[in-house]
Amino acid sequence: MAKVVLCLGLIAASVARGQEPMQEAEAAFRSGDVKRAATLARDVLANNPNSVEAHMLLGIIASQNATWVSAIQNFEAMIRLTPSNPQGYFYLGQAYLYQQKWDQAAKNFVLALERSYPDRGRINVELAFAENEAGQPRKALQTLANIPAPSAGPLAAQYYAVSAFARGNLHEPSLAIEAMQRAIEIDALNPQYWEFIISTHLNMNQPSLALAEAINAQKCFPDQQEIQYLFGLAGYYMNNPSLVRVALQNLSDTNPGSAQQVVLLGMVHRLEGKGDQATSEFLEASRRGVTGAHLLLGLIFKEKGDLAGAERELLEAERANPASGQVALELGKILLGRGETSEAALRLQRAERYMPTNAAVQYELARLYNRLGQKQKSEECLQKFKQLRQTDPTFAAPRQ
């Protein structure tokens, strides 16, 4: 995305064009002859080290090649030469964004904005993205609120996607899904948007909704590894081995021997009642770095009565995915069982944020508050539990 913006930025940049070799360099860049463009720009700089245009072009070319030191040097030179020009700050912010240096990216975007960067929509979306990733989701939402929501095009989709990411970080999964659905309405061809929705449904313990989205997504993106994996995961939580087999087959076609494939194989074994084989596959997957395997192992160990093993795996799962309501619930149950009420409360309250309509969460909260002597709160949770268990399918049919 940012690469395209860099190219467009070059075309749109309001920089003076006086020297013929520089124009030639830009023309070469636009025609795709990047090597020649870089040579010509370097020639320009040899004659005039203060050429802002040459620094910009070389910085953009370096960014495209991910040679960040050179990119940053050139963008910093632009800023040094024309400190009032917002372009240098914008490009520098993008260079940091690409390197996931969120704070520095945000700082430069703000400086560009202060210098009246012309494309306010674009830069605010980039700034909000950086702020959210830097751990400031609320600030990100405020930044987005500074501009009218774009109505069409990739920027509009990105606007809603960033909003969804921020809502996710604020533990507002329903609003996050709503925002991401708007992003998909505008741009259905970005697999990451689908991945977000499916993962969020899974984190909210809504496997049937996750599966419905995943079935559509796997049709749209048949060779996207993450989509196929999430499809398999949703099939597993719906106790449907044939769907997990489809995902496994698709994943094998796309990336044979992947660690995610090992997880799915374990799931098929588990759904077919081959517990030991499943455990062995999940252990292998966890050794190979699949973080999702920890939750699966945690559930298996818990079933076997190995609570210490279960807790160890669930803590790993929590480290990998702090937004998982299910992990929080399972961990909360174990901690409550052991009498660690404050740690349990932390997890169960988080589980409630992620799974507000989950009956089991309310039941565990009722137990927690009862244990803490907070009878009224306990009673409220119990009432919620009684209401929710009528409609919560995951409560009626506990997952395997």
Added chain:
Amino acid sequence: MRHQLEKASFSRRHFARILGGLAALHPALQGAQGETSSFDFSLLADRITSNPMFFIRRHGATPAETPESPTFSIEGEVSRKLTFRYEELVRLPRKTIAATIECAENPAGGGLVSTAEWTGIRLQELLEHAQPLSSCRFVRLHGGDSYVRTIPLAKASHPDSLAVYLMNGDELPSAHGHPLRAVIPGWYGTDSVKWLRKIELTAKDIDQANLLEGETTAMQIKSAFARPLDGAVIFGHGFVVRGAAWAGEDLVERVELSVDGTHTWQQARLLDRPEPYTWVRWQWDWQIPVSGLYELAVRAVDSRGRIQPPERDPNRLDSYGQNNYQKVRVTVVWPK
């Protein structure tokens, strides 16, 4: 359309059939409680379709469950009119066959087709009990939903034509004809009457069920994509294309793929041993030469040399037997 109408040699039967097709397709003309659900080809993994994923096509309401002990009768041109209780039927020698059933109106690439293992009693055996008269030529299958279908006695007497009570080893689900349905393998689903209550033997084809034209009887050779499907976005430089092909009573001989607007064809690998009645899964490894838009087409050839046509015959005014090539358009995107 007008041109087609002018070209067609019209008859009352044709007209009735067209109306029948429209009524089946148009929701406003369907029975209030009709139901259609397709098999999602993107979920094809095993050769056998699980019961919940098996397609459903029902034009009216599911008939009310029969009494505790449902009965089934054989009458008409027979020496002995018979009535069986369900419990008696299931005690008779059973036979299991795998068969793909396709709705006669399934369009190219449509999911009104699935494969199951069917267990039941041979119709032949039931007919023998009733002793058909020598004048008997046809068998009328009566469903509990008032649907009636006539098939030739010869097909009904084929050892693979069954009165079925188990689907993939489980009790026949309600939507698939519980407690008993016909399975006439290799013929379109329209003949596999659900909720079977009565078999009537006749000397004449009372329903004039197109038996002479063969349009809605034996299934055509046909193939379908499981992946990629229309509109898919592919990011890799290679892609495993998968799907299924079926040929009714015949065997699928080969499946071919085109990625260049049907100019050239590549042969796919069959993943199952071809057998009568049952689809085979196929696979083709596509090495993608360049990113961009592609139109993929699939066609199959059977052991009788039948090959799928590129297009639907424009003179066909009904919606049956649509076995032209399936085409899907996909976008291949290679990130720079």
